[in-house]
Amino acid sequence: MNPIIATIKASRWQNLLIVALTMVLVRMALIQPFFKILIEDSSVDFARGMGDLDFTLLVISSLLIAAAGNLINDYFDIKIDRVNKPDKIIVGRYLKRRVAMMLHLVFNGIAVLIAGYLAYKAGKIELAFIQIILVATLWFYSIDFKRRLIWGNLSIAFCVALVPIVVWVFEILTMITVNNELFEEQAAKAIFKEFSEVTLAWVLGLSLFSFLLTIGREIIKDIVDIKGDLAFHCKSLPIVLGIQKSKMIASAFHAIVIALAIYVQQVYLPDKGTLFYVFVIITPLLGAAIVTTVKAQEPHQFKLPSLLNKLASLAGVLYLVMVYYILNQF
Secondary structure, three states: OOHHHHHHHHOOHHHHHHHHHHHHHHHHHHHHHHHHHHHHOOOOOOOOOOOHHHHHHHHHHHHHHHHHHHHHHHHHOHHHHHHHOHHHOOEOOOEOHHHHHHHHHHHHHHHHHHHHHHHHHOOOHHHHHHHHHHHHHHHHHHHOHHHOOOHHHHHHHHHHHHHHHHHHHHHHHHHHHHOHHHHHOHHHHHHHHHHHHHHHHHHHHHHHHHHHHHHHHHHHHHHHOHHHHHHOOOOOHHHHHOHHHHHHHHHHHHHHHHHHHHHHHHHOOOOHHHHHHHHHHHHHHHHHHHHHHHHOOOHHHHHHHHHHHHHHHHHHHHHHHHHHHHHOOO
């Protein structure tokens, strides 16, 4: 296998596409339409936040961190992967371990430099620490957290949930910096406060959705990987509590997401589009994930609930496309 192809595969290019899609939709389908409705249509002349080039750099920074995290995880996981998935090993077979380590360092270095530049432009250099925290979390996940009870699941879920929040934080703080003089007016403060609170509520909702689904998916993954994890003394949930209890916990996270989606739709988003999305797409996917998780006995049988979880996660992100069309009707 060509080293470039090996690097792309080891970086989990499908996951990187989801990260990029999430960031683009949070900006284009959520933040920008609300900016138009709540700010551009007001009497206050606000300037937009990040330019397209800077936003592209933010996406690249996040993708590099995610790719580096996947590479370093494979670097430290070679022995476990020889037990769990011997036919899918890339690092150590098609990509030399020292090359994987070098790429991890280079990717993270570039990502942090980009974050520093964007944080400086936003007027808050401490913003760079968001990306540094992501780098550190993925590093400690690879060398330690993944072997501890629930810590590995929480750390990955945290990183996934942070993706939409990163976009919001950089966009909002950049807007504050470029519009600093306008905030001397009470009217401008009130308008911007409403805009930031509304968009934050949406972003946090998406992050919570991603966080809960990721934990459920990671628990299912731990069940599949129990043989290798057991051989190398990991303390994953299935090893500590058993497979049956772990199946129930993973299913509980899916059930919580269904309940929250229905609650939000009924109380806050009663439009027909959201009603359709929740009851025809999200609920059936996660309901099927629960049923197939409970019924699964052999490792290969957990592939279907894992796939259903991923499809529900993707559907949750793509819901922002519907939000975009709803908001553009105003």
